[in-house]
Each structure stands twice: as C-alpha cells, then as structure tokens.
Amino acid sequence: MTQSSNQANNTRFACVGCGACCRGRFVPLTLSETLAWLRRGHSVAVLLEAFDDSAWPYGAPEFGYHKLRSASVQCGAGALQVIAIFAGNVIPQCPNLGADDLCSIYSERPLVCRIYPMEINPFIPLSPLSKDCPPESWDQGNLLGSDRELTNQILQSRQADRDDGQRKVEICEALGLTVAAWKGNGFTIYMPKVETMLAAIESLGEQDSTEPSWRIKAEDVELQEALEHRSFALEKADSADFIFHQL
Numbered sequence: 001m002t003q004s005s006n007q008a009n010n011t012r013f014a015c016v017g018c019g020a021c022c023r024g025r026f027v028p029l030t031l032s033e034t035l036a037w038l039r040r041g042h043s044v045a046v047l048l049e050a051f052d053d054s055a056w057p058y059g060a061p062e063f064g065y066h067k068l069r070s071a072s073v074q075c076g077a078g079a080l081q082v083i084a085i086f087a088g089n090v091i092p093q094c095p096n097l098g099a100d101d102l103c104s105i106y107s108e109r110p111l112v113c114r115i116y117p118m119e120i121n122p123f124i125p126l127s128p129l130s131k132d133c134p135p136e137s138w139d140q141g142n143l144l145g146s147d148r149e150l151t152n153q154i155l156q157s158r159q160a161d162r163d164d165g166q167r168k169v170e171i172c173e174a175l176g177l178t179v180a181a182w183k184g185n186g187f188t189i190y191m192p193k194v195e196t197m198l199a200a201i202e203s204l205g206e207q208d209s210t211e212p213s214w215r216i217k218a219e220d221v222e223l224q225e226a227l228e229h230r231s232f233a234l235e236k237a238d239s240a241d242f243i244f245h246q247l
C-alpha cells in the first residue's frame with residue numbers, strides 16, 4: 001500500500017464546488033483529452049522533464065513508475081528518459097468554467113478534474129494543506145481511500161500515462177520541442193499554437209522518423225556539471241521558445 005493511499009484511507013472529503021481547482025494551474029490531460037481540449041479551441045501547455053537511472057536506481061519502484069510513462073531519447077552521447085506532460089492551460093481560469101463557477105463540460109471533464117484533490121502519483125502522499133480545497137470540504141463526506149470509483153479513475157489515469165508516454169514524446173519531436181528540464185529540478189514549458197499542436201497530433205506517424213537529439217536545460221551549476229559528466233547535451237543559450245520553471 002502506498003503512502004498516498006494510506007493517507008487517503010483516513011481522509012474524509014466532499015467537494016463544495018468552489019471552482020478553485022479550475023483556476024491558475026495546468027490541468028494534465030491524456031492524449032485523447034488533449035485532442036478534445038484543442039478541438040474546443042483551447043490551448044495546451046507542454047511540460048518536459050528528463051531523467052535516467054541516476055535519479056533512482058534501476059529496480060527502484062519510482063524508477064519503474066516513471067520509466068513506464070516516459071520514452072527513451074538520445075541526448076548528446078547519452079540516453080535518457082523524457083516525460084511529456086500535456087496540460088490544459090487554465091490560467092487565469094479554465095475556459096470551460098462558467099460564470100456560475102460550474103464546469104460547462106462536466107460530463108466530459110478530464111480525468112484529473114474527477115480525481116482532484118487526490119494524487120495520481122503513488123509516491124506523493126495526499127496533503128490537504130497543499131490543495132486548493134477550502135477547510136469546509138475536508139473532514140466531511142466519504143473516506144477518499146474507500147471510494148472505488150475514484151480508485152478506478154486513478155488507475156485509469158496511470159494507465160493512460162503509460163499508454164500515451166511514447167506518443168506524447170513523438171509529438172514533441174514533431175513540433176521541435178526537444179529541450180527538457182531535469183526531473184526534480186524543474187520543467188521546460190512550451191505553449192504551442194492550438195492549430196499547430198492539433199495538426200501534429202492528427203498527423204502523428206506520417207512524418208519522416210528522424211531521431212532528434214534532445215538537450216537539457218539546467219541553471220544550477222552543480223547539476224550542469226553532473227549532466228555534462230554523463231555526456232548529456234545542455235541547452236545553454238537563452239531561448240524564447242520555452243519557459244524554464246525551476247522547482
């Protein structure tokens with residue numbers, strides 16, 4: 001049993017419909033949800049992170065979890081894993097949020113909207129203090145850990161992560177989005193145009209399959225040295241193509 005599910009077993013929660021989770025964030029999407037989001041004309045951010053077995057040893061549960069949701073790529077003279085997160089841009093607020101603070105696509109809302117405030121990553125414990133839900137939503141309602149529908153949605157989301165990992169990275173390569181941050185150090189965040197990203201997804205597999213060389217963006221000097229020591233290529237120039245968000 002994970003830390004997350006242990007915590008959830010003891011936590012009561014009932015959504016009060018405040019809409020706070022529909023504002024000021026990125027909403028991670030499966031690939032099919034990404035298509036639906038883009039076809040509604042709304043923008044999707046691409047967040048990229050990379051790692052190898054120096055983050056966790058091979059065989060460690062965390063390594064296995066993240067490897068299954070990533071794709072192997074070439075970076076300089078080394079090989080690493082890249083995770084591409086496609087996320088609906090709900091900054092300052094979700095384009096699907098009505099003036100009444102209700103979701104206008106409620107029956108079709110993304111999995112992550114159904115799962116919040118639970119964590120999808122089994123290695124992140126549920127922490128009510130880190131969530132946007134107001135105090136009155138906690139300590140009432142059902143125990144989160146015994147909600148079977150919620151558990152199934154979390155499993156479905158993890159499965160989609162595994163199913164989509166390779167294709168999401170291929171879409172990034174088709175779009176030329178090939179600079180990732182180092183896992184745990186930050187994310188690179190790209191904001192492709194809606195129509196450009198939609199076309200890349202819809203034509204996936206039709207392009208020539210060249211294998212681009214990825215680069216890592218890191219501003220921490222010690223991390224840069226460690227990555228260069230492992231023969232990875234670094235992105236050293238400033239670029240307007242992406243934002244580097246350091247954690």
Ligand code: SF4
Nearest residue numbers: 022094096097103113
């Ligand atoms: S899709 Fe609906 S539930 Fe999800 S963030 Fe937007 S308004 Fe909120």
Ligand code: SF4
Nearest residue numbers: 015016018019021133
């Ligand atoms: S922030 Fe929490 S309580 Fe408010 S709408 Fe989202 S899930 Fe419900």
